[in-house]
Amino acid sequence: NAGVIQTPRHKVTGKGQEATLWCEPISGHSAVFWYRQTIVQGLEFLTYFRNQAPIDDSGMPKERFSAQMPNQSHSTLKIQSTQPQDSAVYLCASSSPTEVFFGKGTRLTVV
């Protein structure tokens, strides 16, 4: 069990460019979550899927952020027209019936 896998681990984009972050949840886990981590805000919930269906995206900035889960083995978080304030660590997590497991995150830097 390799755990939740996130790629890339680090990504640098220019202001205004698009960034796509990938997550491979643990096999068999039905729920997948995305969080954003910054020093100032800590861990903020963005969105989650259950059995690939979007359930709650209340934490997502509406205009430039989108998330998809096209199959049970991966989810993507896409940020269009990236801005410096989008710089953060983006964490993906998946859950069994008893526990949530996090990936190591993708550190996004917008320059």
Added chain:
Amino acid sequence: GDSVTQTEGLVTLTEGLPVMLNCTYQSTYSPFLFWYVQHLNEAPKLLLKSFTDNKRPEHQGFHATLHKSSSSFHLQKSSAQLSDSALYYCALSPPSSGSWQLIFGSGTQLTVMP
């Protein structure tokens, strides 16, 4: 809405001294409470989870007691070790979420000095 408060952003103490990290919460219903620990460049990992039968969870020398009367779930350890230096998050999961959707506090960075 539901929320978690961790009042200490930074805690520094000497090896061997006791650890207590504060966590209080607000929730409409009786949520599950958690402590997660994150070492540098690593994934957050579950440290403790509250039980519905009020048992005190313990792991790696850490324990926490859920006090519903004061809405608190403070993390304690009798003797800090150098390896305990990490970022600690308190979190809750509302029972209404239907899954383990977590609401986190702002985190406490614990540094243990020799």
